[in-house]
Amino acid sequence: MEDNEKKEQSLKANLQKIKHRIVVMSGKGGVGKSFIAVNLAYGLALQGKKVGLLDVDIHGPSLAKLMNIEGIPFPINQAGDMPMPVKVLSNLSVLTVATMLQAEDNALIWRGPLKMALIKQFFTDFEWEELDYLIVDCPPGTGDEPLSVIQTLEHVDGTVMVTTPQDVALIDVKKSVSFSEKMNVPILGIIENMKYFVCPHCQKPTNIFAGNKIDELIFEKSIDLLAELELDPNIGIASDKGRPYIYDYNKLSNAEKLMEAVLKIIAKVEIA
Secondary structure, three states, X not given: OOHHHHHHHHHHHHHHOEEEEEEEEEOOOOOOHHHHHHHHHHHHHHOOOOEEEEEOOOOOOOHHHHOOOOOOOOOEOOOOOOEOOEEEEOOEEEEEHHHHOOOOOOXXXXXXXXXXXXXXXXXXXXXXXXXXXXXXXXOOOOOHHHHHHHHHHOOOOEEEEEEOOOHHXXXXXXXXXXXXXXXXXXXXEEEEOOOEEEOOOOOOEEEOOOOOOHHHHHHHHOOOEEXXXXXXXXXXXXXXXXXXXXXXXXXXXXXXXXXXXXXXXXXXHHHO
């Protein structure tokens, strides 16, 4: 069998194992997109779903750190001929380019065609298990990576947009919304991160960023607001430890809102 034919068969076999495919996007960096992707994946797993988490941020992969799998080699399938994503729970596995790098500070300086080829390799050169959900963490913007993901997956159930309240972030997320529309991919909703900070002494909420146009975008495009999250120092603590915030801090308002977002996504995807 020709190598290309074998890879196409592997691609088709892996895609047939995935029931639902969700792409997490943001217009700009620094809005907590990877944190959201990680906690959506954990939230789905906590709901009993079989979940895969794919990091296609080629130049700035962070999921290895966020999932505490730095330095862990890929397992090999039973046939002994293909690597598999790294398991972090019995029903949650992760695949990130960071696992392929020899050192965490190594950089991949690749142009579009190489990046597009690598994203396809995530499905042709690895063996995935049966999944209820695949969550794909894309780099900021609307470049090669999200385009390649959507083209490779063929069918995507929807995108989740992550933004912060300032107007400059919303200008960028509008581009992601437009991208999703042009690709004929449904927008499952927006998660507004770092909306405000609650003083631990007086419990008074204070807005962190100036900006109030997200309501206009939601109204104009008829997009659901999946969650408004406050700025919480525990997010940084959980992320640095590679722990799931949605589990470790499940009694806090943010974690409850994240789980509510997970349940909204399940309802949207599975009822549809």
